[in-house]
Amino acid sequence: MDLFADGIHVRLRSRVHGTYLHADDDGIGVSLRPRGYDPPLAGVWRVHRVQRHGIDYVLLHGAAYGRYLALSPGEPAPRWCRGRRAVQRGYDDPEQDAVMWRPARTDGGRGDYVLMRHVYNGTLRANGRFRIWNNGVSIDEYFGTRSTMRHWVVEVVPPRQGPPPLPVPSTPNLGGCSILFWRCNKEEPEASRRRRIRYLRSDQPLNFGQANLPAFCFYGRSVLNLRTQVGIRANEGEVFGTRMCVQAGLYGRLTPLVTDLHHSEEPMNIVVYTAGAPDAEALVYPDADAQGP
Incomplete structure (x- = not known):
């Protein structure tokens, strides 16, 4: 242990x-x-x-x-x-x-x-x-x-200093669609699937078991696009200053979300932070590229 x-x-x-x-x-x-x-x-x-x-x-x-x-x-x-x-x-x-x-x-x-x-x-x-x-x-x-x-x-x-850059959406052809929603007829089938995103701000009580939480439907898997959507809705439009954590289950610990989402369409619970705030700066990010044994 x-x-x-x-x-x-x-x-x-x-x-x-x-x-x-x-x-x-x-x-x-x-x-x-x-x-x-x-x-x-x-x-x-x-x-x-x-x-x-x-x-x-x-x-x-x-x-x-x-x-x-x-x-x-x-x-x-x-x-x-x-x-x-x-x-x-x-x-x-x-x-x-x-x-x-x-x-x-x-x-x-x-x-x-x-x-x-x-x-x-x-x-x-x-x-x-x-x-x-x-x-x-x-x-x-x-x-x-x-x-x-x-x-x-x-x-x-080991931990790294600050969050890593978010991956750029991999779908090569936007087909004239808004990058905010990333949904159109020319996309890959994955991008037409949707999941429900529920969110709380980090200065609110962490309780995803309560009713009537703010939520929206999100298409595709891009964490960069998800940050845009979350920043517009929950962070007063401060998209680039938005950081996110996901909570898997009511008793799960928060995990900084910096990787494209998994394929499952299960609902996701997201806690929203503002870059520079003390609670955002306290988040720990592992350095997956660090040389080890």
């Missing part, structure tokens, strides 16, 4: 493959990817420590999408993977077991490798020892230490 200090950013590297635990851009799956795989922040996780009934637990939420690493108890692992499915999901209940982990060193405290033991059942496992094309991650219904497929190396990701 000493490797998982509250609030730090980490990567989890498979001992066998040398690839990293990655939050997939569908907003649900997790997989093994090389370091720097696009978007680089999808391979970075932030530690969220909680205590329940006197026991310490580690939760991990993705630096790209804010969603939590979890067990999906009702779903078997994908084909060629062992155990149950590992997923991303929101943290919606303080008694929610699916997102709770109890890491342990493989040799009682002296080794370089960690077991990510799920509180409910099993251990986080890389797959594909003999099928190298298999980049799946699952939760093996077994707590043993012998298989190196369950061994992970924890790499700490």
Whole structure:
């Protein structure tokens, strides 16, 4: 547990493959990817420590999408993977077991490798020892230490000074449409899909469980376009001075939103900050490009 200090950013590297635990851009799956795989922040996780009934637990939420690493108890692992499915999901209940982990060193405290033991059942496992094309991650219904497929190396990701630049929208042809809405007949089908965005200002009580919150429908995945829409509506038109955090679930911690959105059409909860304000300057951004081990 000493490797998982509250609030730090980490990567989890498979001992066998040398690839990293990655939050997939569908907003649900997790997989093994090389370091720097696009978007680089999808391979970075932030530690969220909680205590329940006197026991310490580690939760991990993705630096790209804010969603939590979890067990999906009702779903078997994908084909060629062992155990149950590992997923991303929101943290919606303080008694929610699916997102709770109890890491342990493989040799009682002296080794370089960690077991990510799920509180409910099993251990986080890389797959594909003999099928190298298999980049799946699952939760093996077994707590043993012998298989190196369950061994992970924890790499700490340092913070960077200030937020990174937001990615430019990737759709090449605007077709004469307003960049504010980024929707027209010539766009890719993804841009015609919409999700509901609910938002609060950072100086308001953080409670997305209340009714009648301000909201709007947003098309596409561009975080740059989302900042424009949010800045116009919630920040008195101060678009370039707007910063955003996403909250995945009512008990999820805030994650700075600097990566294009995942593909899921699930509603998103956004907290709006103004650049230069003390609470905005206190936001922590991991340096995904920093050279590590």
